[in-house]
Amino acid sequence: MLRAVLLATLLALPLHAQDGGQLFTLYCSACHGVDGKGATGGQFPPLAGSDWVRGDPARAVKLVLHGLHGEVEVDGRKFNLEMPPQGGVLPDDQIAAILSYARSSWGNKAEAVTADFVKATRAATADRKVPWTQAEILKLHPLPPPAPPIANLISQVYQGEWQKLPDFSKLKAGNIEEEHSGKISIKKAGFTELFGMTWEGDLTAPEAGEYLFRLDADDGARVLLDGKKVAEVTGTGPMDGGRGQDGSIKLEAGVHKIRVEYFEYHGNEGIALAWRNASVPGWKSLSDTSIKGGREPIPLTPQNGRAVVYRNFIEGTTPRGIGIGFPGSVNLVYSADDCAPELIWTGAFMDASRHWTDRGQGNQAPAGENVVKLAGSPAFTGEARFRGYKLDPAGNPTFSVQVGKQFVLDSWKPGTANGAPTLVRTLTTTGGGPLSILIAEKLAVKKEGQATLLGDKLSLQTDHADLESRDGKAFLKLTPGQAATITYSWK
Ligand code: HEC
Numbered sequence: 001m002l003r004a005v006l007l008a009t010l011l012a013l014p015l016h017a018q019d020g021g022q023l024f025t026l027y028c029s030a031c032h033g034v035d036g037k038g039a040t041g042g043q044f045p046p047l048a049g050s051d052w053v054r055g056d057p058a059r060a061v062k063l064v065l066h067g068l069h070g071e072v073e074v075d076g077r078k079f080n081l082e083m084p085p086q087g088g089v090l091p092d093d094q095i096a097a098i099l100s101y102a103r104s105s106w107g108n109k110a111e112a113v114t115a116d117f118v119k120a121t122r123a124a125t126a127d128r129k130v131p132w133t134q135a136e137i138l139k140l141h142p143l144p145p146p147a148p149p150i151a152n153l154i155s156q157v158y159q160g161e162w163q164k165l166p167d168f169s170k171l172k173a174g175n176i177e178e179e180h181s182g183k184i185s186i187k188k189a190g191f192t193e194l195f196g197m198t199w200e201g202d203l204t205a206p207e208a209g210e211y212l213f214r215l216d217a218d219d220g221a222r223v224l225l226d227g228k229k230v231a232e233v234t235g236t237g238p239m240d241g242g243r244g245q246d247g248s249i250k251l252e253a254g255v256h257k258i259r260v261e262y263f264e265y266h267g268n269e270g271i272a273l274a275w276r277n278a279s280v281p282g283w284k285s286l287s288d289t290s291i292k293g294g295r296e297p298i299p300l301t302p303q304n305g306r307a308v309v310y311r312n313f314i315e316g317t318t319p320r321g322i323g324i325g326f327p328g329s330v331n332l333v334y335s336a337d338d339c340a341p342e343l344i345w346t347g348a349f350m351d352a353s354r355h356w357t358d359r360g361q362g363n364q365a366p367a368g369e370n371v372v373k374l375a376g377s378p379a380f381t382g383e384a385r386f387r388g389y390k391l392d393p394a395g396n397p398t399f400s401v402q403v404g405k406q407f408v409l410d411s412w413k414p415g416t417a418n419g420a421p422t423l424v425r426t427l428t429t430t431g432g433g434p435l436s437i438l439i440a441e442k443l444a445v446k447k448e449g450q451a452t453l454l455g456d457k458l459s460l461q462t463d464h465a466d467l468e469s470r471d472g473k474a475f476l477k478l479t480p481g482q483a484a485t486i487t488y489s490w491k
Contacts, residue, residue, distance in 0.1 A: 006210030009283035018094050020101025027086060028098060035104040037280050044081065046076040046280070048106035053099075055114045059137055061121045064090070067131030077282045083129060092118040107206035111276055112155050112248050131298050148182020149286050152257060155179050158222075161194050162263045165220050165234055184260055184273050184287035196263040203258040203275075205251040210278040214291050217271040218243035221262040225249050234278075239270045241292030248278060248398055258286075268291045299348060302327040307395030307414075315365040315488055317342040322389065325349030327412035330421045331368060333408075336386040339401040340379035340438065341412070344386045344423055344458075345371040346490055350475060370490050372458050375441045376407075380408075406432035408478065415487065423488040427465075439486070446468040461487040 025034055028047075033039045036048035045051050052074060053060055065087035071080045089096070093115040097175055103110035156173035159167060173227050177188050184199050203225070205211060215223050215231040220241035222232035232249030246357050262271050272291040274283040285291065310323035318337035325331045329352075333343040347368025378384060380403050387400040387407070398411040408429045415422040429435055443455035445467070452460045452467050454474065460467065465484035478484055 002108070009264050009440075016130040017098035020099075020410065021105070022091075023098045024095050024101050024105075027090060027094075027421055028472075031083070036047055037331075038119065042077075042280055042282070045072065045077070045079050047102050048108065050074050051143040051146060053102050053108055054110045056141045057103070057110075058121055059100060059141035060102070060130075061095060061113065062125060062137060063132055064095055064099070065125065066128045068137070069131040070136070071131045072134040075282055076284065084129070087122065092116075092122060094348070107204070107366065124298045136248050137192060137397060140447075148180065149180045149284065150179075150184075150201035150203055151201075151255075153179040155180050155185075155188065155197055155199045157189050157191070158190065158198075160196060160263075161265070163219075163265055164234065165222060165232075165261055166196060168196065168261060171196075173198075175378065181288065183285070185289075186264075186271060187288065190296060191264075192269055193264065193266055196261070197256075198262070199260045200221075201258055202255045204255050205253055205277075207277070208251065208253045210248055210250050211247060211260060211275055212248045212278050213273065213275045214244060214246050214283065215271075215273050216241060216291055217262055218268050219263060219265045221273075223247070223273060224261075225251065225257040226256050227259075229239075234418075236265045237438075238268065239272065239289075239292075244272075244291065273377065299327065302395070303304070305394065305395070307347065307391070307397070309397075311389070313364065314343070314350070316371070317376075320386075322399075323350055324395075324412065325460065326412075328414040328416065328421045329368070329425050330414045331366060332364075332412055334389075334399055334412075334421070334425060336399075338375070338378045339384045339386050340375055340377075341410075342374055342427070343368065343371060344374065344488060346421060349482035359478055365462070370457055371454065372443075372453075374443070375438055377438065377441065381436065390404065403429075403435060406430065408435065408437075417487065417489050420489060425486045425488065426483055427476070427479050427486070429478050429481045431480055437478055438475040438476045439467060439476050441473040442472070445472075445474045457490055459489050459491055461489070 031039050031044045032047050036046060038046040039159045050333055054470040067085035068083040071078055081272050095118045096113045096115040098348045100112035107434060152354045155177045157175040158171050158173055185198060187194055213223055213230045215233055216239045218301045219236035220233055223230050230249045231245045233243055233245050237243050269288055272289045272485055273286040276283045276287060287464050305327050308325045313319060314321040314323055314333050318335045320336035321333045321335045322336060331345050332341055336340045343366060344369045345366045350364055350367050382403050384401050384403045389397045389399045389400050391397055396413040398409055406429055414426050415424040440454050446453040450461060454460060463485040464482055465476050467476055476484060
């Protein structure tokens with residue numbers, strides 16, 4: 001009798017017979033992580049805090065049924081991976097249970113999904129045979145408007161002439177506003193010179209842990225959490241990333257009081273603030289102006305056979321270094337300041353996630369092995385100007401340099417020799433006369449048969465040009481109209 005009742009209950013409640021959490025662990029966590037943050041340190045997209053999981057449930061149901069591929073943006077980060085379809089494996093009630101679980105876990109708050117809804121969605125999309133792309137599925141089911149990042153946000157405006165933050169508690173506020181966007185903004189200040197503003201509201205930490213804050217302002221600002229100062233930009237000056245400050249604080253899960261103070265002296269004005277969980281890549285903006293460098297170009301590995309570009313401070317080169325990670329584990333940093341390739345290496349390209357935690361404490365070093373610093377000074381003796389770069393469909397760059405009236409094109413692509421990776425560089429110039437280009441310095445230059453050895457790691461082969469060495473430097477003579485090729489290989 002009891003068994004019959006139990007059985008009847010189970011049959012009557014198929015939804016509750018399925019534990020969404022267990023099913024999630026079984027079918028989704030390998031990629032999205034048991035904590036919903038995205039497996040392998042966020043290489044996969046998160047479901048925690050994802051707008052894709054909120055709002056219209058049809059979006060998530062359809063992508064679980066048929067899969068998702070191509071570039072997608074989740075929580076301000078881009079991914080270009082492949083989610084396999086699960087419709088063949090998972091029945092309607094299990095999909096409903098999993099999505100109900102995902103929509104109510106890790107800080108997500110959205111209504112449950114019913115098995116009937118999944119059934120109807122499956123029937124309506126029965127002829128769908130290939131995974132969705134972001135464009136297709138968001139056209140049918142757009143992402144819900146983002147939730148205001150700071151709840152109950154109130155701003156106050158003050159007038160005065162300051163070159164550092166005043167004690168606002170001693171001042172009388174002019175204008176008090178509710179900021180329904182939940183974002184720090186000076187749009188409603190009503191002034192562009194000689195004013196101050198404060199904001200106060202509730203910031204919810206989705207889980208306990210260390211949080212990082214990045215603040216930048218023109219002119220000064222500070223951010224406090226529960227009354228404790230976390231970051232401060234002092235003095236007056238521009239908001240160009242150079243004066244920006246990072247700070248960190250440990251927070252319990254739940255709501256915290258955030259207070260931001262700001263003043264504007266003369267000239268331009270602005271404030272930008274972003275935060276992130278220290279263990280999850282991806283800054284989240286708390287202001288209507290986004291912070292410089294607050295977006296991460298991860299994952300930083302070549303994708304689908306295409307080279308990847310990294311623009312940020314890179315150790316061992318000048319500030320305007322352009323990093324290129326090629327398929328086949330060869331990498332290059334080209335300095336736009338020196339119009340020269342300065343670093344080449346093999347193996348992993350750059351670890352962007354580490355860069356963001358450490359910013360302010362130095363540059364990001366190449367992540368791989370066999371790093372060779374080719375040179376650290378301008379490649380051309382005359383006045384040379386960097387004129388930008390183009391990427392071909394495979395992501396291979398061609399850098400363009402103007403030397404007087406001449407243009408030099410410097411193209412790079414990956415290659416292989418004897419099964420080992422190489423970098424192949426093609427240099428051309430038009431018009432004018434021959435040019436001498438610095439290829440390497442501070443590396444011992446030695447001829448060995450057809451090849452030239454540079455230092456103890458690198459071997460160069462040239463076509464249609466010879467390397468000449470003087471004063472411990474290696475140069476290549478470039479003749480107008482004739483392409484010169486250099487192949488860099490590692491020993
Ligand atoms: C084999 C790895 C893998 C599995 C298993 C997997 N996913 Fe995904 N999922 C991905 C990838 C990769 C993307 C992004 C696809 C892209 O880049 O085009 C994604 C995207 C998503 C998205 C939209 C983006 C986001 O992060 O919110 C949702 C929602 C989602 N998956 C839910 C699920 C659910 C629910 C399950 C379990 C039923 C699941 N996934 C199983 C790899 C996987």
